[in-house]
Amino acid sequence: MEKKSAPDKRKNRRLGDEWVDWDGRNESTEADHRVFLGLAILSTILLIVAAGLFLWLIYPRLAATGHLLPQLFSVLFLVFSGILLLWLILFLIAAIARRPMTRIIIIPQMINRLLSLVMATGKILGISQDRLTNSFMKVNNLIIGSRPPRTTSEKLLVLLPRCLSKENNIRLREFRDNYKFQMATVGGGSEARLKIKEIRPRVIIAVACERDLLTGFRDVNTHIPVIGFPNKRPEGPCRNTCVDLTEIEAVIKNCLIENGH
Numbered sequence: 001m002e003k004k005s006a007p008d009k010r011k012n013r014r015l016g017d018e019w020v021d022w023d024g025r026n027e028s029t030e031a032d033h034r035v036f037l038g039l040a041i042l043s044t045i046l047l048i049v050a051a052g053l054f055l056w057l058i059y060p061r062l063a064a065t066g067h068l069l070p071q072l073f074s075v076l077f078l079v080f081s082g083i084l085l086l087w088l089i090l091f092l093i094a095a096i097a098r099r100p101m102t103r104i105i106i107i108p109q110m111i112n113r114l115l116s117l118v119m120a121t122g123k124i125l126g127i128s129q130d131r132l133t134n135s136f137m138k139v140n141n142l143i144i145g146s147r148p149p150r151t152t153s154e155k156l157l158v159l160l161p162r163c164l165s166k167e168n169n170i171r172l173r174e175f176r177d178n179y180k181f182q183m184a185t186v187g188g189g190s191e192a193r194l195k196i197k198e199i200r201p202r203v204i205i206a207v208a209c210e211r212d213l214l215t216g217f218r219d220v221n222t223h224i225p226v227i228g229f230p231n232k233r234p235e236g237p238c239r240n241t242c243v244d245l246t247e248i249e250a251v252i253k254n255c256l257i258e259n260g261h
Helices: 033-063 068-097 108-125 129-146 166-179 189-199 210-220 245-255
Strands: 156-161 182-186 203-208 226-230
Touching: 033 068, 033 108, 033 129, 068 129, 108 129, 108 210, 129 210, 129 226, 129 245, 156 166, 156 189, 156 245, 166 182, 166 245, 182 189, 189 210, 203 210, 203 245, 210 226, 226 245
Parallel strands: 156 182, 156 203, 203 226
Antiparallel strands: none
C-alpha cells in the first residue's frame, strides 16, 4: 500500500518575497529576550578580543617606528573597549530594568550596528536569524516601552501585513476607530516605505514576520522610532497570522498624548 505524501502547505497561498525559500515546515521562532542579550555580550567580547589580537599582531611594526604610535594605538584600543563595554552595560540595564539611564543607549546607529554584529555571531553559531530577530524585538520593545515615544494620533502609524487573520483585522480596525491613529496594510517593504513617506509619522508600530521586521527596522530606525511585533503563524507564513492584541492596544495607548487615551 502506497504511503500518502504530506500535503504541501506552500500551495494555495501567496508567499511574500522573504519566504520564497520556505520548505513547508512550521517551526517556532519564539525566543526569549535573553537570547539576544546573551549573544550581545558574547559578540562584544569577541569584537574586543579581535581588536586586541589585531593590535598585538601589528605592535612589532608600530614599535619599530618609535614610542609614539604604539602608545597611541594602545590608548585608542583601551578607549574603544571602554566605551563599547560601558554602552553595552547601559544597554543591558535598560533592557533588564526597563528604565533607560540615558538616551545614549538608544542611539539608532549604535543599535543597528549591535544588531548586525549579533546576527553575524548567531550565523556562525547556527542560530536562526528569525529567532534572533524575535528576541531582539522583545529587547527593543522593553527599552522603548520603558520610555515610549509619545505623539498625536495622526502621527502614529500602525503597519499591518496582508496575511493577518480576519478576526485580528476587525479588532485592529476597532482600535483605529477608537484611538484615531493612522493604519495601513502593506504587502512588503516598498509599500511600507511609500506609506511612511506619505504620512511622515513620528512613531511606527509594525506587525510582520521577523524577516520583514528586520529589514524594515534597519531602514526606518535611524530616523523614526519603531516598535515591532512578530506575528504568530499557526498555519505557516502568509496565511491567517495573528498577534497579541492586548499588547498592541497597550502600546498604542502609551504612545498617544491626547487626553483620555
